[in-house]
Amino acid sequence: MAGGTVFDIMKYSVHDGPGIRTTVFLKGCPLSCHWCHNPESQLPEPQIMFYPERCIGCGDCAGVCPSGALLPLAGAGENTVPEPGRGKCTGCGSCAAVCHAGAREIAGRKMSAVEVIRAIERDVIFYDQSAGGVTFSGGEPLMQTDFLTALLAGCREKEIHTAVDTCGFAPRDKLLQLAGLVDLFLYDLKLMDDRRHRQYTGVSNGVILDNLLELASHHDNIVIRIPVIPGINDDADNINETGRFIATLSGVRSVHILPYHRIGTQKYRRLGLTYALPELRPPDSEKMKVFADILVKYGLTVQVGH
C-alpha cells in the first residue's frame, strides 16, 4: 500500500471547499512563494519546528541529537534554549520524541494511505451532514502522485467527497490520470506575467497555465483560487489578464480571491527561516472588492475568501 509524508491533518477545515472538511496536508512543494503561509510544507523531508515559548530548558534534545545539530546546554538555567550546533539537522525527530514540553515538533511524518483514510473517516458524520469531505492540500499534493492517487481511490470507495488544492505545477499526464478521482479542484493562479511568477514563486507559470487549460477540458468542477498579495499581484494588469485567461476556460466560472494574511509568519521563525515579506500588510476589503469587480466583468462568479 502506498505511503507518503503528511505534515498535518486538520479537522473542521471550513475554508478549503464545501461543507465541513478534513484537510490533509502533503509535504513538499515545487514552488517557494514569498507569501507562503505553510513554509513547513515546502521541503519534501520531515523538518523540526521549534517553539521557544514552550521550551523548559531541560536540554534533553541536545543530548539525543545524533548529528550535533544542537549544542548541549552549558550551565543550563531555567528557560535556557539549546542553540544550533555545527551539525546539520537531518529531521530524524529524536529531539521531538524526547521533548516533553512539545517545544520541538516534527513537521512531516510517514503515513500509509490506510492510516490517512482511517483518520479521514473519523469525521464522516460531519461530511454527511454538511456535504463536506476531504481536501488534499500541501505543499503540492501532486508531488506525491502515487500516494495521492491511493488516497483519492480510497475516498472514492468510501464515497467521501474529495478536493485537491493544487498549484498546478505538475507533470500533466499525472494530473490528468488522477483527475477522474477528484470531485473538485481548487486550482491556484498567482501571477500571469511569467517573469514575475518566476521571481516570486521560483518557477515559470507556463506549465501551470497549460495544465489548467488541459484540465478544464477534462474536468467540470474547478474553482480558481487567487491569493491577493499587495504590491505583487494586485495590479489592474494582472487582474485583467487573469480574468481574461479564466474566461477562455470551458466550464470554469468560479473564482475565489483570498486576501493575503500573516498567520504563517511565526512558522518561519520556528523553522529558523526568514520571512520574505516582513512589512507587508493584508489588503483591506475595499481592495478586495475592486479586485472582485474586475473579475466579475469577465463573466466570472467571484467569492472573496475561501
Next chain:
Amino acid sequence: MNQRVAQLRQQSLDTVPRITTERAELMTEFYRNAGAHAVPVLRALAFQHLMENKAIYIGSGELIVGERGPEPKASPTYPELCCHSLQDLAILDAREKIPFAVDEAARRVYREQIIPFWQGRSMRDIIFSQMDDRWLAAYHAGIFTEFMEQRAPGHTVLDDKIYRRGMLDLIADIDASLAGLDYLHDPAAYDKREELRAMRICARAIITFAGRHADLALKMAQAEPDPVRKEELEQIAAVCSRVPAHAPATFWEALQYYWFVHLGVITELNTWDAFNPGRLDQHLDPFYRRETAAGSLTREQARELLQCFWIKFNNQPAPPKVGVTAEESGTYTDFANINSGGLRADGSDGVNEVTYLVLDVIDEMRLLQPSSNIQLSKKNPDRFLKRALRIVRQGWGQPSIFNADTIVQELVRQGKTVADARCGGASGCVEAGAFGKESYILTGYLNLVKILEITLHNGIDPRTGERLGIETGDPRGFISFADLLTAFKKQLQYFVDIKVQGNNIIERLYATRMPAPFLSLLIDDCIARGIDYNAGGARYDITYIQGVGLGSLTDCMSAIRHHVFDQQSLAMDELLVVLELNFNGSEKVRQLLLNKTPRYGNDDDFADGIMQQLFDVYYDAVNGRPNTRGGVYRINLLPTTCHVYFGAVTGATPDGRQAGQPLSEGISPVQGADRRGPTAVIRSAAKMDHVRTGGTLLNQKFTPQVLEGEDGINKLAHLVRSYFKLDGHHIQFNVVSAQTLRAAQTEPEQYRDLIVRVAGYSDYFCDLSRALQDEIIGRTEHHTF
C-alpha cells in the same frame, strides 16, 4: 427596542442589587404570632401574610407588573432557610464579586429582630446539626457540596396549565380532591387534607396579591396626567383583576399570569433555579395567532410585552448566597432558562411565529436573565437554528442549544410517557425534565478528581492529612490499571453513600418542615395526590448528584495508565512524590503528563475509552438508587462555578494540573487539552452515553473569525446537527478571542458589558472571579484559516 423598553432595561442594568429585610420582617412577624397549625397550613398562612402585606410596586412605564422585593433588585432574604449572621451581611456588602448592598437599617433589623428569632431554627442550622461526622468531613474537604443547605429544592418548570386554567379552576380541583378523601381507609387522609387546605390558601393568596396590583394601578391611573399612561394603568388593573383568578384571555394576560406565579414560587421559598415558563413560544402561540388575526395585537405590541417580561426576570438577582454555596454558584443569575422550539406533545415540529419573536427579543435585550436556550429537534427547520446561531455569533453566550430528541430519549428512559417527555426540555443549566410534572432536585456537586486524589492516598486527604475515605490499598502496590480503577470505584461508592445518606435526611427535613404548597399547586399531580412537591407529590421525582471534572479525571487516569502501567516510563512512587511537591523541581514530568498523554477531547479512542469506563463507574454508583420521594437517583454532568471551587481544594493531579487550579467543566475537555479541533471534541464527547444522563454540558470556544459570514453560520449549524445526530445533549459557544478577554482583565472598566458563557449560564466577565476568568481564557480556542 422602543423608549419605554430601553428605559426599563437601563434601569434594570443600572440598579445595584441590595438586601431588603421586608420578607424577613414579615416572616418573623408571622411566626411570632402563628397559631397551632399543621406545617403545610402554617407555610400557606405565612405565604398569605407575605402576599397580603408586602409592598406593591408598579414602575414608571411598566406593562408587566410585580416585584419580589419592594422594588427592582431589592433582594429578600429567607431566614427560615438561612439566617444570615451580621458577618454574612458584612461580607455580602463588601465582597468584590456578586455583592449585595446592606444598609445600616437592614443590619439593625437583623441584629434586633431576625437573628434573635431565627438563629438555630433555620433549615441551614438544622441540616448541619443533623449530618454525621463523615458527611461533615467530606463536605468541608470539598468532596461534595450541598444544594439545600441555604436554598430550597425547586428545580422545576411550568407546563401549559396556567394558560388553560385559572387559580379558581385549581381551587375547584383542590375541593374535588378534598371531597374524595377517604378517612376510613387512607391513613394519610389527614396529611392530605392539611396539604390541600394549604394549597387552597396559597391559590387565594396569589389572587389577593394580583388584586392589590389592580388596586394600585387604578389609584395610579386616577392620578396620572398623561392620558396614554392612564389608559395603560387601567389596562394593567383590568389584567390583574382577571389573572391569575381566571385563565388568561390575551397574550398580555398570559404573560402577567405567569409572572405572578413566578413571584409566588420565588417568594414562598428561595427555590433553586428560580422557576421558569418552559416552552414560552408554544404557550403563547395560540394567543398570538388569535389576537393578531383579530387585529387586537400587533407583532410590535407582542414584542414590547415580551421585552417588558424579560426585564422582570433581570430585576430578580439570585438570592444572596454565602459560604460554599456562593463558591459553587457565584452569580446573580438565577437560572430561569426559557426554552424555544423543540417538539409538541404529538411529536410534531414545535417552532412557530412566536419562536422567532422570542429569539428577536433575546437578541435585542441582551440580558443575563432570563437565560435562554433552543430545543433543537431534527424536525425543526434550519432557519430556526441559524437564527439562534446568529445571536450566538455575537458572543455573549446565549442561547445555548439542546438536543430535543435526545432529551425525549433521556426522559422516556427514566420512565416518563412519550407525551410528557416531548413537553419537557432543559432548565437551570442543562437539566432535562418533564415540565409541569417533575421534581428533579439537584442535591450537590461531586468532586470526582478529589476522590481520585484520595484513592491515590489510600483514603487520606493529602491536603489535611485527615482520613476521609476508606483504605483501598497503597497505589504503589497496584500491578495494573484495573487495580486502580477498582480502588477508585470503592472510594467513589463510599462517598456517594455518604451523600445519599445525607440527602435522605435533608429530603425528609424539607418534606416535613418546609413544604411548598404554592409550588405544589402548579406541578402535577400534587393536587390529585394531596401530597406536597417537597414530599413526593410530583408525577416524577428524580434526585441528582452532579459529577464535576470528568475531563480532568479521564486525563489523570489516562496518564497513569499510559505512563505508569503501559509504558512504565514513570513509577507510581515517583508520580506520587512529584504530585506531593506540586511539580516543584519536576517541570519535565509535568510536561510529559500534559503533552505526552492521550487526552480526552481529541477523538483518541484510548483516552475516550477511559472516559467511558469512568462514566460507567459514576453511573453505577448513583443511578437507580431510591430517593425518599418515591423516585430514584440519576446522574448529570455540569459544574456552574463549582469546578473552580473543587479545583481550589484539590492538589496537583496526574494530568499535569497544578494544585488549586480549576478542574475541567461539564463534559468539556481539560482547558487546552483538546488540540484537534471542534469535530474531535464532539466525537470524544459523543462517546459518552448521553441518553443515560439527565444532562451534560459541553462548552466550545471559537474566535469570531470562524463564524464570519453566512458560510460560518452554515458550518456551525452543521457542527451542531452532527453532534445531535450522535445524541449529544447540549452544546454552547463562547465566540470571543482570548485577546479580548485578557484586555478585559487589564482594563475592566472598558469591558463592563462584556458577557461570556461560563458553564450553563452567561455572566458579565468582570463579575467572575479571577480564577474563573483565567479558566475561560485557558479553554481551547478553535480557529481556522
